[in-house]
Amino acid sequence: MNTEEFRENAHELVDWMADYLGNLEKYPVKPEVKPGDIKARLPVAAPVEGEDFNTIFSDFKDIIIPGMTHWQHPGFFAYFPANNSEPSILAEMLTASMGAQCMLWLTSPAAEELEERMMEWLRDILGLPKEFVGVIQDSSSSATLVALLSAREKRSDFAINRRGFTPVDRYRVYTSTQGHSSVDKDVKIAGIGIENLVKIGVNNNFAMRTELLEEAIIQDIAAGFTPLAVVSTFGTTSSTAIDPSGEIGRICEKYGCWHHVDASYAGTALMLPEIRELMPEIGRCDSFVVNPHKWMFTNFDCSAYFIRDKQSLINTFSILPEYLKTPEDKIVNNYRDWGVPLGRRFRALKLWFVIRTYGISGLQQKIRDHIAFGQWVKQQIVDTPGLELMAPTLFNLVCFRFHPQDIEDEAELGRLNETVLNKLNHSGKVFLTQTKLNEKYVIRFVAGQTHTTFETVKKGWAFLVKEAYAYLNL
Ligand SMILES: *Cc1c(COP(=O)(O)O)cnc(C)c1O
Numbered sequence: 280m281n282t283e284e285f286r287e288n289a290h291e292l293v294d295w296m297a298d299y300l301g302n303l304e305k306y307p308v309k310p311e312v313k314p315g316d317i318k319a320r321l322p323v324a325a326p327v328e329g330e331d332f333n334t335i336f337s338d339f340k341d342i343i344i345p346g347m348t349h350w351q352h353p354g355f356f357a358y359f360p361a362n363n364s365e366p367s368i369l370a371e372m373l374t375a376s377m378g379a380q381c382m383l384w385l386t387s388p389a390a391e392e393l394e395e396r397m398m399e400w401l402r403d404i405l406g407l408p409k410e411f412v413g414v415i416q417d418s419s420s421s422a423t424l425v426a427l428l429s430a431r432e433k434r435s436d437f438a439i440n441r442r443g444f445t446p447v448d449r450y451r452v453y454t455s456t457q458g459h460s461s462v463d464k465d466v467k468i469a470g471i472g473i474e475n476l477v478k479i480g481v482n483n484n485f486a487m488r489t490e491l492l493e494e495a496i497i498q499d500i501a502a503g504f505t506p507l508a509v510v511s512t513f514g515t516t517s518s519t520a521i522d523p524s525g526e527i528g529r530i531c532e533k534y535g536c537w538h539h540v541d542a543s544y545a546g547t548a549l550m551l552p553e554i555r556e557l558m559p560e561i562g563r564c565d566s567f568v569v570n571p572h573k574w575m576f577t578n579f580d581c582s583a584y585f586i587r588d589k590q591s592l593i594n595t596f597s598i599l600p601e602y603l604k605t606p607e608d609k610i611v612n613n614y615r616d617w618g619v620p621l622g623r624r625f626r627a628l629k630l631w632f633v634i635r636t637y638g639i640s641g642l643q644q645k646i647r648d649h650i651a652f653g654q655w656v657k658q659q660i661v662d663t664p665g666l667e668l669m670a671p672t673l674f675n676l677v678c679f680r681f682h683p684q685d686i687e688d689e690a691e692l693g694r695l696n697e698t699v700l701n702k703l704n705h706s707g708k709v710f711l712t713q714t715k716l717n718e719k720y721v722i723r724f725v726a727g728q729t730h731t732t733f734e735t736v737k738k739g740w741a742f743l744v745k746e747a748y749a750y751l752n753l
Contacts, residue, residue, distance in 0.1 A: 307707025308352040353735035364576035366636035370629035384611035394627035408562040419543040420461035422568035422584035430537030450507040455487035457515040485520035508537040514545020518670035525560025547574040693720035
């Protein structure tokens with residue numbers, strides 16, 4: 280494909296992209312495909328001769344699009360959103376065009392300095408402490424791994440990097456029973472061992488009980504363990520519960536633990552002063568992660584990782600083979616030393632486009648609206664017989680279940696809700712997912728896409744209630 284052909288094809292593609300974004304409602308939000316359906320339509324071997332763009336693009340429309348779940352669809356209320364936005368998409372096009380690899384300052388000075396500035400903007404927008412420095416990671420799972428590895432190395436005086444684990448390195452990591460599964464994964468990868476991840480019980484609001492945390496730490500010390508880190512959550516995945524960061528921070532300081540805050544989803548809401556007021560001590564931690572690729576209109580991947588002690592991070596990850604040495608090493612940030620991968624995409628550009636396009640007030644307005652949508656759905660549940668609210672609605676995630684008056688058996692309620700959810704998800708109109716809270720099957724409803732409006736939420740909710748009630752004969 281030469282430059283002129285590229286220009287022509289790109290124009291055609293942009294037209295398709297704009298049509299797609301403008302007509303998402305015409306697609307089924309979740310495709311009706313069975314495992315293997317799409318692969319069966321793809322040739323078993325790669326083409327020997329090159330094919331022309333029109334053929335490839337038409338296969339994209341015929342084979343790929345019908346097999347996609349449309350995350351930006353107005354009927355998508357599942358998981359947490361992974362939203363995009365027009366400015367973010369445009370920035371990604373530029374990033375792809377430059378194809379730059381941003382591992383060192385020298386390999387893309389503007390990318391490195393923009394990333395520095397964007398992390399400062401984001402830190403200040405979210406009201407995080409000024410002494411925090413940030414770096415963009417690919418995902419929150421990686422950011423939490425980086426936090427645990429930094430904690431491990433700082434605590435062992437960087438000995439484990441050198442000599443590996445010895446029998447004296449008996450570390451414990453703590454998170455609540457509602458902590459994200461990435462904490463389990465990261466504890467395994469960091470060599471700490473899943474048996475040394477202690478899950479702390481929660482209160483009625485699904486927030487960590489700090490007196491249980493302190494008890495566990497004291498017991499572990501008595502048993503010869505070293506309490507290494509606590510991963511607290513600001514907005515748990517099941518119900519967006521908030522662990523008490525200030526109190527956990529104090530306990531961590533007392534016992535020399537690293538405190539990492541996982542604010543992957545709800546952290547974006549800290550840009551609202553009224554939310555920050557609820558959590559005045561959110562910055563009482565050693566590291567903090569929030570995903571602009573979830574609720575901040577920025578394409579996946581973009582995970583903002585903030586850390587107080589930059590030196591512990593760099594000492595943990597720094598490598599300096601001859602072929603990577605540059606004259607500026609002492610005076611610039613080389614982000615290859617701030618995480619696991621060497622090579623890095625230019626991810627700050629989309630954040631710059633997004634923040635400038637909306638402005639702080641535009642971003643705040645969207646988040647405020649989304650939270651109001653969540654509160655409206657919550658009120659519908661409270662006001663409608665046959666529906667039961669299953670957790671506090673702090674943001675825009677609403678946890679509920681269908682609960683017909685005459686049914687009290689938990690197992691039957693679970694089966695019934697699972698059946699209703701499957702039926703709704705086969706409609707192509709809405710897509711929701713489930714969780715378990717206190718062993719009970721719970722349906723999650725999250726309205727947080729970039730272009731979600733009160734109208735689309737009301738429409739989705741009305742459809743859901745009508746379908747479910749017809750099925751349940753309510
Ligand atoms: C989504 C989520 C994660 C995982 O995020 P990735 O970026 O996909 O790794 C971790 N913790 C919480 C609380 C989340 O909501």
